[in-house]
Structure formats: C-alpha cells, structure tokens
Amino acid sequence: MSAPKNMIVAQSGGPSPVINNTLRGIIEMASDLDNIGTVYGAHHGIEGVLKEELINLSDQPADEISLLRYTPAAGSIGTCRYKLKDWQNEDFDRVIEVFKAHNIGYFIYIGGNDSMDTANKMALMAQERGLDLIGIGGPKTIDNDVGDSEFKLIDHTPGYASTAKYWMHMVQYANEENQGSSPADPVLVMQAMGRKIGYIPAAARLADPHREMPLQIYLAESPCSLEELHQNVNEQLKKDGRCMVVISEGFNVGDIGEVKDSFGHTSFSSSQITVAQTVTNYLNQNGLAAKGAARCNVSGTDQRHAMAYASSVDLDEAYHAGQTAALLASKRESGFMSTILRNDGPVYSVRYDKAPLAEVANSERTFPKEWITANGYDVTDDFIRYAKPLLGEGMVSLPMIDGRQRMTRLQPMFADQKLAAYVPQADRQKAPK
Template sequence: MGRPKNMVVAQSGGPSCVINSTLRGIVEAARESSEIGSIYGGHHGIEGVLKEELIDLSAQSSEEIALLRFTPAAGSIGTCRYKLKSWQNEDFDRVIEIFKAHDIGYFLYIGGNDSMDTANKVAALGQERGLDLIGVGVPKTIDNDVGDSEFKLIDHTPGYGSCAKYWMHMVQNANEENAGSSPADPVLVLQAMGRKIGFIPAAARLADPNREMPLQIYLAERKVTLEQVADNVNDQLKRDGRAMLVVSEGLDVGDLGEVKDSFGHTSFGASQLTVAQLIVNYLNSTGLAAKGAARCNVSGTDQRNSIGYASVVDLDEAYEVGVKALQLAAAGESGFMSTILRKPGSTYGVTYDKVPLPEVANSERTFPEKWISADGLDVSNDFVDYCKPLVGDTMVSLPMENGRQRLARLKPLFAEQKLGKYVPQADRSKAPA
C-alpha cells in the first residue's frame, strides 16, 4: 500500500441547506480511509485553491464536523462563482502547482453544472501532466438541473428536496394570509428561484395536492405576456374572489434590467426589477376584477438557507452522496460524479452510484413537458409523485444553545503557504494597480 495522499474538497456556486451535510459525509468518510492523508477545504472554492488558502479540516474537532449537518449555506469553507475557462492556462498551471506543493492526490468538487465542468477539467489536466490525481464531482443545486431529462444520470440533486419543502410550507402559509386579507389584497404573487427551469416553483403544488387553493404556477419554460397573466388572474378572481401566483424568477414577461454573474447567468436577485413586482405593477395599473390590490412576496436566499425547513430525506441523501464520492476517490476512480438513482417501484428508495463527469459536465436537464398542464398554469400529479418523497414527512430537529441555533464553527486553521501570492486570471482586471 502506497503512502496516503492528501485531499482538497471545495464548493462552488449557490449554497443550499444541505451542502454542509455533503461536506460532513466526505470528511467523516475520509477520516476513516487509510488512503487519505490530510484533508483540506478550498476556502471559497477553486479561488481558495488558486490563492493557496486551504483550511485544515483534519484539525477540526469531530463535534464541529458533525454539526455541519445542521449548518446551512456555505459559511463553513465558503463557495465561489469562479469558473476555470479554457483560456485560463495560468490558472490551470497554478492548480497543479498547488496540488504538487501540498501532496494533493484527491480533488472533490461539490457543485452544479459549472462545478462538474471544473472537476472534469482538473481531473483530466492532472492525468495529462502526469500527476497522480483523482478528481471526483459531487452534485449540488437547488434548481435540480444537473443531469438529463430522463433522470438516468441522476434522479435529483441534493438541495432540491429542501428548497421544495420550503416552498410547500411557504405556499401553505401564504394561503392563510391571502384567504384572511383578500378583501383588501385579493392577489398575492410569490416569486421562486429558477432562472431557466421550473422545478422550484413547481414544488408549490405540494402545498395543495388536491387543488383546493386558487393557485396558479408559472414556470420559466412557458413564456407569457403580462396581458395573459392579467386575464388568468381576473378569471380566477371571478371564480374564487382571490388568487395566488407562484412565478419563476426567470419567467419571461419583459425587460427587468438584468444583471449577469461571473458565469454569465442572470442574477435576478441583483436585477433592477423582479418578475413578481413587474406583474404586480401591471395588475394594479390595469385593474383587478375584484376590489383591492395585488401585492408580492419575493423570497431571496432564505429559500436555500432556511435550515428549519430542510428536508430530513435531503440531509441524509446529501451526506451519503458525499460518502460515495469519497469512496470513489479512495478507490482511484477518477473522472466520475457520485450520483443518486431512484429504485423502481412505488416505495421510495435510492441507490448511490457513479456517472462519468464528461456526461454531466455542463449538462442541463429540462423540466419534462409532460409534467406541465395544457394551460401552462399547473403541474401534473406525476410531478407530485416524483417530488413528494424528497421533502419527507417530518420537520428537522435543530440543536440549540441559549435559545439560538448551534451551528458548526470551524477554526481558521490553514495549511502553510509554500508558493508566492497569486491573483486568479479572471480577477486581474479588477486588481489594484
């Protein structure tokens, strides 16, 4: 048996309720593996690797690592939105230099589509340069857009189940608000995350599987005009006296003064106007078929970091997919992503497997057309059957201390820096002279 090599694990993209549960699974499994030496966390993803900012996870207490299960978002080791693009040769060279300097033999990257692309590029580059490097991707995204539309590469991504659970409860609560205040505020528009895919707003249907609420769901896949929305709302008001809309943040209803992030994706939370506000402004300016006004509720990053609404199923699966990724790495299986596949049959169950990174890198599944109603205002029972097991039947129980949540608090212990300072290529135009 050869000498154990060290490992770097890092995170990229938007965080979730369960991303740290995956990190915990990786770290705890690595501590049990004879193949893994020291465990480092890239501070703020691949940017931390480039800057040689490597958090020593081996030096953290078992108690704090265990508390990662109940710690949302990415405050543990941080995340980034920095993408290694093909022209950034110096960045790729730097990654290899860092790995050589710290005797890194394993690189695990937790993230979505772009992160799987980075994991794939780094794994391939290591092999090209003759470095004994194992690269493994670990899935994460609340959008559930990694993989294929036939769900053969991955059934669902860790993070989605908790976001779906959040929206199930938000719509239940919003319905109470709307029902009670409808004489003055008959229309409530709620905006959910989802730039181009409708899995998150679709989860609103879990709040009302029997379709008793005056609920309309607008997915990013179905472009509508403001006039069409107004007609739909007024028809609902004539029937029920009130209406609730759940809309994708990426619903195409006109110009929002969009702002782009470093990946080139629209950053709706930073744009000048939201879809929900645009719809509300239009409805109130043209008039409603009931007295009162429309109002909106735009959820922000709370839909991906509200640990109190986390799905226990999601937390468990996120942990296990992290364990699976570590097992793949320890077995020398480079160039794969750990994955979750649903077992056939009516009783929900999953298996953990692997899929080649090139097949999932930069992949982007679409929301099945067959799951969208003919009028584009609802989703089918088949979607409900797919999504319901992911949210579970219980609420998470959180550790508390003096009335506050007890969150993991990793010590700021870093590996000794062995190379000179480095500014990532894409950041150089922003660096001070």
C-alpha cells in the first residue's frame, strides 16, 4: 500500500486574531485522517512553497499546536502578499516541482478572495499537468468581504468578529474619555480598517446599540463631502457638546498619497497621511460649534492582532472551519472552500459546509445599502442583529507565564530541501506589458 500523500497549509494576506486556530483545526483533524500524511506549513505563504521552506507541523509538540488557539496574527508559520499571476509560468512550474518533491497531494490556502483564486488555480493547473492535487480554501478576513452580498456562500469570515469586538470596546473606552475631556477635546475622530467595505467601522455601533452616545459612523460606501461631514459634526456639538466620529480608512477625502501592495490593495497605514488626520485638520481649520479642538486616533495592525479582545465565538468557528477544510481535503473534494452558514431561528447557530472556490474568487461582497441609515452616517438595527451574536459574551482567558502571555513557539523542523534554490519570479522580473 502506498504511503499517504502529504499536505501543505499556507496563509496569505493580512492576519487575524483567530487565523492560527483555523490552522490548528487543520493540523489536529488531519492527524486523525489516515489518507493524509505529514502536514507542512509553508513559511510565509506561497513564497514558502516557491522557496521550498516547509515547516513540519505534524511532529511539533502537542502543547505548541494547542497554543495556536491563543496566538494571534501569523507569526507561527507566516503570511505573505505575493500573488501568483497568470504570466508567472516559472512560479507555477516551481510549485509543481516542490509538490512532487515532497509527495504533496493536498494544498489548503487560508485567506481571502485572492487566496481562494490562487487555491483554485493551483488545483486546476496541477490536474492539467497530471499531478493528483486536492486544492482547498480556508476562509479568513477581518474585513468580512469574502463571499456574496446575499450571505449564501458564507455568512461571515473568521477574523471579522474579533475585530468587531475590538472596535466595540475601543468605542466604549473612547466614550469614557471623550465624555470626561470634552470641554477641551469635544471631537474625537477614530479611523477603522476597511478599504472598500464598511463592516469594521459599522462595528462601532455595537458599543452603543441603544444610540445613547453622540456617535457618527462614516463608511466608505456612504461618501459625503468634508463640508457635509463638518456640518454633521457641528450639529452634534450643538446638541450634545461633544461628538465621536468613526470613519473608514477607505472614506474618500481626496488624495492622501496611497501606497498599494502586490495585490493592488491600498495600504492606508503606509500612505502619506491618514483619512482621520485629514478630517481632523479640516474640522479644526473650519471651526467647531464648541470650544476646544478635534483630535484623532488611528488604530493600525492592532485591530487584527489584539488577542485580548478576540471573540470566543470567532475562535470556535475558526477552528471548525479549519477542521472542515481538512475533511474536505480527505474526501477529495477539490475546488471548494470550507464555509460557515447561519441557521434560521431566533437562537444563533451555524453549520459548516463548502462553497466552490471559483464562485468565491469571482464574488464581491458589499455592505447592504439597507443597513445604512438615511442620514448616511450610522447603521441600522438589522446590522446589530447580524453582528452581535458573533461577539460572544465574555473575554478570552489567555495562558500567562510570569505576567506575559504564553504563545506558540514552533520548533524549526523544516523539511529537507531537495531542489535548487529559487527566487520568486515577480521578485526578479516585471510583468509583461
């Protein structure tokens, strides 16, 4: 009887607080499946495959794998923003060579739309070239932008709920400060992640579901001019004497010197000036209807690695999504992403299923227009009903040693390299015109 095929798991794009629990779900489920051999982690995503840097995850100490539940971001096996594009034939050839050299029969890519597209391309290309490869996607994105707008492919993605919970607490804390310091600092502008879609800034409303705070929320999907925003803030100041503004990093305030990554996505935290600072400057330059000045807070990558604010629901669902991905691979259901679907009924529950990678890769979720209020700077109760069950009730209890959080520390068990060294094609060659 031939030896079972091995598996490579890779992560791509921005990390999340719960991405490693999806990885843990894959590793632990695969260990119980007879037709899956060694599970390797590609060091820094698809770049690790190209460079033949494969971490043996099956032989790691069980305690370290278990701690992946409490380890945020992607430091354990690494992520990347390297995209395999159609013209990169040498890269595709190299991937096939690495898969053959290490007896790889299963490939799971944890990520967003671009990652699902890559996983789908890999599976199809391998089959065309005579390699028996099962390609599976594992959902991940804090933006909640994977899937369709009707929530039929996936209800929500692992990672979103934890970032939403982070924002719920940040707005609560900010309200306490703004309430106390408003004679001097009546306006606080807070910038949230979300290039094109408003699920993250919308989560600010979860801090105040009964609308008792002087809170305005500006999504990228509901643009207005700076002049109109200024008027809205001043109306709030006349009414309450203070105002908190949560605004999407993708809100259009004109040119801010955007920097783009290799996926073509804008990296707002790398740009020349932030949206929040632009708005704050405009408010102060054009005058407030209260004494004092506007200030701003710009949250950065802490939104996706603040483990203390992780949602317990998100952690559990991320794990089960990973388990489902491994099961799909074992059943040879290539070309699918493990998915989370919400059950009908008044009590929140979900089921785990599959969605075709091609449909996921070609879909584009939008924030429902009917969830944006008529004034354009708030979200409706329907959004609250959608998002609130995802957060869980309590706070995650983290393992601590000597006052510091204990996180996974994988041993450097790399597979022996069998091929010549390789430089990824995009790092040495420009795309053809």
